[in-house]
Amino acid sequence: MPIANADVVAVFTEIADLLEIENANPFRVRAYRNAARMLGELGRDVSTMVAEPESLDALPGIGPDLAAKIVEIVATGSCALLERLRQELPVGLSELLKIPGLGPRRVRLLHQELGIATLAQLRQAAQEKRVQTVHGFGSRSEQRILEATNTLLLEAPRYKHADLEPQAQALLADLASLPGVHTALAAGSLRRGRETVGDIDLLVTCDAPRAVMDHLAEGPEVQRVLQKGITRCSVVLKRGVQVDLRAVAPVSLGAASLYFTGSKAHNIALRQRAQEQGLKLNEYGLYRGRQRVAGDSEAAVYAALGLPYIEPELREDRGEIAAAAAGTLPRLVQRSDLQGDLHAHTKDSDGHDGLQAMAEAARAQGLHYLAITDHSKRLALLHGLDADALSRQIDRIDAVNAGLRDFVLLKGVEVDILEDGSLDLPQAVLRRLDLVVGAIHSGFGLSRAQQTQRLLRAMDSPCFSLLAHPSGRLINERQACDLDLAQVIRKAAERGCFLELNAHPARLDLDDTACRMAKDAGVLVSINSDAHSHLQFDNLRHGISQARRGWLEASDVLNTRTLEQLRPLLKRTMG
Known part of the structure; x- marks a missing residue:
């Protein structure tokens, strides 16, 4: 099974973490972090690029040394540098970095001052109130650390959907290639499009199930076999992910x-509906007594229960069965509905490509417009734009547009929302833009009231079109800000501005529940890639999956509008 991009990202991230814990040269640390970020956002498969072979040196931020390490990781699953660093530092020290807000420098401090090297040791130190004795830690941070360690030690790990999807697809392709396998498909939370996934559930129909189970159990990526029978097999892969495989007869595939x-919860509700109709539903079929009523396809099972087909993303028992019975299921948005993308970056701030390259890449993805929204000056480390630099970019966008056919670059900015709710650039330059995307990138620890008021004041600015990644969360890395999201959504409805569903796999922000809240409030959601290179527009499909879980239809999404339909909506947000 080929190494996934996420595997290379994990190696580079761990190398960067361990180097920083060692207090290595910050430029070296940054090189690995930037490479990990770029590969995590890459819309192409690294293993395929190595196999073709294609020059990895052409990738942004990848020089000969990093390219050689990518080749090594793809070939072996690891690299010599990582193994050396693991030997030099206590085993488990990098696990401490899973604690929100506990970066490498603070981990190094805890290790030096208290000798902490594992999550269990950290929890014990927090319980004994020793963490707050270390400079830079207080009682509140100690309590948050205690709560986080309890969660990590007691709960099974969950992985980002985008990290497990390539591995699942590789497994399915491998299984589908076996003799006698008729169907191989993903199930579980992966198929439902949940933003995090606990394990990989796979389902096959085949002529010789025992041989298929043996094939999975004996695979080179398997670390250990948990269970193996004639029709089921559970294994743990070397990267720690559990895979559960089931084989069924074709007549039972749908059930x-x-x-x-x-x-x-959805299954329980379906079984209850079946019981009310004198039927029995299980994984083998839908029965009336001993007679099979349906089971070969999902649509047939739903139809036999008097329901239209319910899309997998909706199957959470959040009213979808009642909506199906009433004929009011949403017609969920699809990737092909998107006309444009309203959040992307260029090398003018922290992106990797220029205006022309980003325009051409977006057009190649079937889009008709793209908003250039580089960062404002507050983010100095990301080379944010001041008023003069933004004005120059506006002029250059006009020049690029003059040479484009059937495609338009919109002029925008991702302006920082400061802690008092003001914006990071003067209104005079913002008024020259087509849209203003507001975002928070600091001050995540403000109180609920402060954070909420901060956003409300920002949305009252004369030029404010779109609130980007509203909660500020990074999946499995940083918790969402404490804010009254319902109040923010009501304010967006009142103000006539829009909310973003940031499609970056680490964000997916808004989440599915918030998307539905926005829909119910009549606030349009913009599904944006947040692309930082021409390779990252594939992020949009992750956003579509999240939007579908939030019951969004094409009419609920701002950037399903044509440019002619979009411009009046944006103009109303620009003072």
């Missing part, structure tokens, strides 16, 4: 895919 896709 089995329903059952193993879930969710559990």
Whole structure:
């Protein structure tokens, strides 16, 4: 099974973490972090690029040394540098970095001052109130650390959907290539499009199930076998992910895919509906007594229960069965509905490509417009634009547009929302833009009231079109800000501005629940890639998946509008 991009990202991230814990040269640390970020956002498969072979040196931020390490990781699953660093530092020290707000420098401090090297040791130190004795830590941070360590030690890990999807697809392709395998598909939370996934659930129909189970159990990426029978097999891969494989007869494929896709709550509600009709539903089929009524396809099972087909993303028992019975299921948005992208970066701030390259890449993805929204000056480390630099970029966008056909670059900015709610650039330059995207990039620890008021004041600015990644969370890395999101959504409805569903796999912000809240409030959501290079427009499909979980239809999404339909909506937000 080929190494996924996420595997290379994990190696580079751990190298950067361990180097920083060692207090290595910050430029060296940054090189690995930038490479990990770029590969995590890359819309192409690294293993394929190595195999072709294609020059990895052409990738942004990848020189000969990093390219050689990518080749080594793809070939072996690791690299010599990482193994050396693991030997030099205590085993488990990097696990401490999973604690929100506990970066490498603070981990180094805890290790030096208290000898802490594991999550269990950290929890014990927090319980004994020793953490707050270390400079830079207080009682509040100690309590947050205690809560986080309890969560990490007690709960099974969950992975970002985008990290496990390539591995699942590789497994499915491998299984589908076996003799006698008729169907191979993903199930579970992966198929439902949940933003995090606990394990990989796979389902096959085949002629010789025992051989298929043996094939999975004996795979080179398997670390250990948990269970193996004639029709089921559970294994743990070397990267720690559990894979559960089931084989069923073709006549039961629909019932089995329903059952193993879930969710559990949706399945229970379906079984209750079946019982009310004198039927019995299980993973083998829908029965009236001993007679099979349906089971070969999901649509047939739903139809036999008097329901239209319910898309996997909706199967969470959040009213979808009642909506199906009433004929009011949403017609979910699709990737092909998107006309443009309203959040992207160029090398004028922290992106990797110029205006022309980003325009051409967006057009190649079937889009008709792209908003250039580089960072404002507050983010100095990201080379944010001041008023003069933004004015020069506006002129250059006009020049690029003059040479484009059937495509338009919109003029925008991702302006920092300061802690008092003011924007990071003067209104005089903002008024020259087509849209203003506001975002918070600091002050995440403000109180609920302060954070909420901060956003409300920002949205009252004369030029304010779109609130980017509203909660500020990074999945499995940084918790969402404490804010009254319902109040923010009401303010967007009142102000006539819009909310973003940032499609970057580490963000997916808004989440599915918030998307539905926005829909119910009549606030349009913009599904944006947040692309930082021409390779990252594939992020949009992750945003579409999240939007579908939030019941969004094409009419609920701002950038399904044509440019002619979009311009009046944006103009109303620009003073």
